[in-house]
Amino acid sequence: MSQAQAILSVTGRGLPVRGDDIDTDRIMPARFLKAVSFEGLERHVFEDDRAADPRHPFNDARYKGASILVVNRNFGCGSSREHAPQGLARFGIAAVVGESFSEIFQGNAAVMGLPCFAADRESIDRLQSIVEKTPEVTITADVQSGVVTAGDVRIRASLPSALRDAFVSGQWNPTAMLLDRFEEVREVATRLPYVTGF
Amino acid sequence: MANTLFHKVWDTHTVRRLPSGQTQLFAGLHLIHEVTSPQAFDMLRQHGWRVAFPERTFATVDHIVPTSSQRRPFLDVMAEEMTVALERNCREFGIPFWPPDHENQGIVHVIGPELGLTQPGMVIACGDSHTSTHGAFGAIAFGIGTSQVRDVLASQSLALDPLKVRRIDVNGRLNPGVYAKDVILTIIRRLGVRGGVGYAYEYGGDTIDRMSLEERMTICNMSIEGGARAGYVNPDDTTFAFLKGRRFAPQGAAFDRAVAWWRSLASDANAGYDDRVGLTAGSIEPTVTWGINPGQSVGVGERIDGDARDEAFAFMGFHPGDRVAGTKIDVAFIGSCTNSRLSDLEEAARIVRGHKVAPHVKALVVPGSRTVSQAAEARGLHEIFRSAGFEWRGAGCSMCLAMNPDRLEGRQICASSSNRNFKGRQGSPTGRTLLMSPAMVAAAAIAGEVVDVRTMLDEVTA
Numbered sequence: 001m002s003q004a005q006a007i008l009s010v011t012g013r014g015l016p017v018r019g020d021d022i023d024t025d026r027i028m029p030a031r032f033l034k035a036v037s038f039e040g041l042e043r044h045v046f047e048d049d050r051a052a053d054p055r056h057p058f059n060d061a062r063y064k065g066a067s068i069l070v071v072n073r074n075f076g077c078g079s080s081r082e083h084a085p086q087g088l089a090r091f092g093i094a095a096v097v098g099e100s101f102s103e104i105f106q107g108n109a110a111v112m113g114l115p116c117f118a119a120d121r122e123s124i125d126r127l128q129s130i131v132e133k134t135p136e137v138t139i140t141a142d143v144q145s146g147v148v149t150a151g152d153v154r155i156r157a158s159l160p161s162a163l164r165d166a167f168v169s170g171q172w173n174p175t176a177m178l179l180d181r182f183e184e185v186r187e188v189a190t191r192l193p194y195v196t197g198f
Numbered sequence: 199m200a201n202t203l204f205h206k207v208w209d210t211h212t213v214r215r216l217p218s219g220q221t222q223l224f225a226g227l228h229l230i231h232e233v234t235s236p237q238a239f240d241m242l243r244q245h246g247w248r249v250a251f252p253e254r255t256f257a258t259v260d261h262i263v264p265t266s267s268q269r270r271p272f273l274d275v276m277a278e279e280m281t282v283a284l285e286r287n288c289r290e291f292g293i294p295f296w297p298p299d300h301e302n303q304g305i306v307h308v309i310g311p312e313l314g315l316t317q318p319g320m321v322i323a324c325g326d327s328h329t330s331t332h333g334a335f336g337a338i339a340f341g342i343g344t345s346q347v348r349d350v351l352a353s354q355s356l357a358l359d360p361l362k363v364r365r366i367d368v369n370g371r372l373n374p375g376v377y378a379k380d381v382i383l384t385i386i387r388r389l390g391v392r393g394g395v396g397y398a399y400e401y402g403g404d405t406i407d408r409m410s411l412e413e414r415m416t417i418c419n420m421s422i423e424g425g426a427r428a429g430y431v432n433p434d435d436t437t438f439a440f441l442k443g444r445r446f447a448p449q450g451a452a453f454d455r456a457v458a459w460w461r462s463l464a465s466d467a468n469a470g471y472d473d474r475v476g477l478t479a480g481s482i483e484p485t486v487t488w489g490i491n492p493g494q495s496v497g498v499g500e501r502i503d504g505d506a507r508d509e510a511f512a513f514m515g516f517h518p519g520d521r522v523a524g525t526k527i528d529v530a531f532i533g534s535c536t537n538s539r540l541s542d543l544e545e546a547a548r549i550v551r552g553h554k555v556a557p558h559v560k561a562l563v564v565p566g567s568r569t570v571s572q573a574a575e576a577r578g579l580h581e582i583f584r585s586a587g588f589e590w591r592g593a594g595c596s597m598c599l600a601m602n603p604d605r606l607e608g609r610q611i612c613a614s615s616s617n618r619n620f621k622g623r624q625g626s627p628t629g630r631t632l633l634m635s636p637a638m639v640a641a642a643a644i645a646g647e648v649v650d651v652r653t654m655l656d657e658v659t660a
Contacts, residue, residue, distance in 0.1 A: 019509070021391055021491050025620040029627070030599045034262060034276040036236035036283045048627035074392035077425065077491075078620060079599075080327040081234065082343035103395060103427050104327060107358075108343035162219035162359055171218045173345075175245075178222055178353035184213050185250070185355055188224045192210065193459050194317055195226065195254075198452040 006170035007113055009142045010095035012067030014131035014150065017046075017057050022071065023078035024105065028087045030079075041083055042090035062135040070128050070139075071098035072121075076105025085109040095141050097148055097157055099124050110163050110172055117141055117148060123155035143167045200466040203432055204363045204398050207338045207463060211321045213355055220357040226320040227337075228255040228350045229306045230293070232262055232280040233601065234325030238347035239287040247352040252292040254354060256315060257284060259298050260305045261601045265564050265591035268298050277602065291351070304567020304593045307331040307535040311415065312569050314444025318433035318460035323350050328535045328617065330421040333430030334414035335437055336463060338398070340428055361428065362396055362472035367403035370479035375652035377545065378413035379537060379615070379635035381405070383485040383495045385417075385477065386424040391493040394426025397472070400465060401431050405479040411440040412539045419536045420617050423492040432464035484651050486522045487619045487633040488514060494619075495633070498523050498650045513621060514630055515609075522632065522648050527613045529606060530561040530588075530643035531624075532636045534598035534616035538566030542615065542636040543574050547582045549640040549654050555587035556646025562589040562604070564596040588643070600625025613642035 032044040050056045057063055069088065075098045076084060085108050088096075096109065097117045106116045119127075130137055130153050139150040146158040159167070166172040178185075189195045213222040230238075235257070242249070249255065262277040272278040281298065288295035296302040302309055307328055310316040318336035322329060327341035346356055368381060386393075399421050406414065414431045421429025431437075438457050441447040448456040483497030489510035496502055502520050504511070511517060532538070532546050543563065555561045563583050565571035571593055574580060580590045597604040598616035605625025606612055612624055612631050619631035632648060641651040 023491070023618075023620045025599075025618070025623050029622055030601045031625070033233050034274075034280065034601055036280060037240065038237055048622045052627060074395065074425065077391060078327065078422075078618060080325060080329075080341040080343055082237075082325075082345060085343075100392065100395060102425065104341055104343065104422075108345065111343065111345040160359060166218040166220070169218065171216075174216065174218065174220070174357035175247075175349050175352055177216050177218065178349055178355050178357060179247075181214065182250070182353065185222075185224060185353060188211065188213050189251070189354070192224070192226060193456065194320060194448075198448045198455045198459070 004113065004170045004173040007115060007143060007167040007172065009140060010068060010115065011138060011140045012094060013063070013065060013136065014068045014070050014127070014139045015057055015063045015066035016070045016128040016131045018072060018128060020073040021077055022075050024076055024081050024084035025078055027076065027084040028081060033081060033083050038083065038086040038090070041087035045087045045091050065092070067092050067094040068139045068141060069093050069096045070124065070131060071096060072124060073099040075101050077102040080104045082108045085112055085114055089114050097124070097127060097141060110166065111174065113172055115143055115159055115163070115167055117146065117157035117159060119148065119155050119157035123157070126153050127155060200468040200470065202363050202400060202465040202469045202471065203336055203430060203463050204338060204361065204400065207319055207321060208360055216357055218357065220359055223321055223356050223358050225323040225350045225354055225356055226254065227315055227322045229310055229324040230255060230257045230347060231306055231326065232259045232284045234344050235347055236280065236283045236287065237344050238351060239291070241348045242351055249291040249293065249351045251354045255293045255351065257288050257293055257295040258303050258306060258309060259284060261595045261599065263298050263594040264603050265594045265596045266603065268592045270298065301568050304569065305535045305538065305595055307419065308539060308566030308570065311335065311411065312567060314441055314447035317441065317447065318437060319463045323356060327422045328419050330427070330429045331415050331419040331535055333418040333421065333428055334411055336430055336433030336460065338428055338430065341422060361398040363400055364394070364397045364473040364475065365400045365402060365471040367476045368401065368405040368479055369403040369476070370405060372405060372479045372482065375484055375637065375655045376482050377635040377637060378409060378416040380482050380485040382417045382420040383487065383492065383633065384482045386420065386493045387495045389424055389475065391423060391491045392425045394421065394424040397426050399424065399426040399429040401429060406431055407434065410541060411436060412541045415539070416536055420492065423617055433460045484635065484638055486638065486648060488516050488522050490514065490619055490621050492617065492619060492633060496522060498648065523650060525611065525632065525648045527559060527642050527647060528610040529612040530559055530639050531597045531612055531614045531616065532639050533564030533566065533596050535566065536617040537615035537636045538564060538570065540570050540573050543579050546636040546640040547579045549637050549651060550586045550588070550644065551582050553586055553644045555643045559643050559646055561587060561643040562591055564591045565593050567593045597624055599623060613639045613648060615639050
């Protein structure tokens, strides 16, 4: 995982999940966090929502094999559990396009190589509508240009510039970078009064 | 140049600008627990990385510990396995660990402050979104994911983008029966659950200035429910008095030097903010949530307004125009990193004293830490709660997120002093949560339904 690859674009079929403020407890209920690894989380994505609603998009056979999630505002709010994006990625989701994201979710997803693109409400509605009407339509989300296309629909979506550059340069997994000039970390530590004992 | 605490702390902790454009930020204090750390340690082992500063990370167990009996091994095999994994990881990497039977054990966001680990001017990270709690001391505290836990373990630093700062002033006197919980629920109601995305919230004004550190923690704790990844209060004499003499706080002459540094970090009087919002304390009412996110709240006597098509109405069983007051409850929960500290239990006990829990209500009090539990017992609070019919439990996260045996069943309704009313949050996919202050939960437990705590307060003071 340290030798990250550049992620320039994601292509696949769409999976629209409508609704604002979909929190990470809904994406991955807490009882599935009782484990010491992330393995098998794909089986529990949206488990309670799916059980409550037979028509939930994750139950819909038309979207089987889809890899681009299309959501609305503040997706992934609430708990910082990385189990939520881990579950989505293991389910087969390779990109999320939505109106907005919780910062913790977006950051957790980025570190796993899962870009979250943001677009305005009207654009997202168009994208969700075309996928609902023609689930087989191919979506392409381009990281550098922020253009997302699906059939006749072409929308502008963006990533925060630092995350965009990180995907394009293959530096989305930051640990190696953070360790790269570790002597500078030590320098900061020696400047901080609470580290040196005041 | 005039500056905010956020920017001063950010600048003093900046290691460098990364090639990606993000900032590499030194994390001065790292708290870990059993749920979001095991995968991070596995990643370290895969790469052969060591823990860079093992003395700057502290570990305990809180999410999965049972609160009725904490005897080991835990009955829940997975809970036991997670605890054993944390013990083993801490031993292997040289990290201080407080196991379930240790006197320092408790919810990470309760024990960090009470041990004096949490100090002004720090950057604090923890794999838990309620890390914003520590901002009450004038620290910049971030909730992080597991990959970032790995990063902090390996490099004691994080790759982050800076936040904007919104100043939220609260001025005036709070009315009796109105608590810090009502203030933060009102702020979130007003600014919305995504209003804080991209911001750190700086809370100030004379209402906040008069608050104890415990009250400020309740406010900062729920910053994340308003979308703000961090929230803080500038450090002042109240902060320093709280810290003096705590185990990990600087001692003697070092404490005086620390105070001088801490004071220098507070936002300058003429600092500029990206946004400013003001609230009048006197207009805040005892507040309860009616919906499925913490922004969906009303004053206890107020009617619910909203679009009937909002899924929150169908899920909760309310209709536009209803009042929450009078809603029959099944469970009353006093606890969580939002409201499980001594002052929370004291306020609840004032209401409970001399009353009985309604026969149909299951009521429990879960202190935030063993230290809180002992302090409460020394004051006889456990007897007040027990004789009223509350269960008095051991320390942990308990029914806030139900990763332990404490959970709702079916469509039960819970009056809860916790922080999230998300669908399924308290362990039953159809369970319903009404967030409110600990005093309001106590009042609801006794009445058997949601009531205005002020009607019971009159009785207490009379």
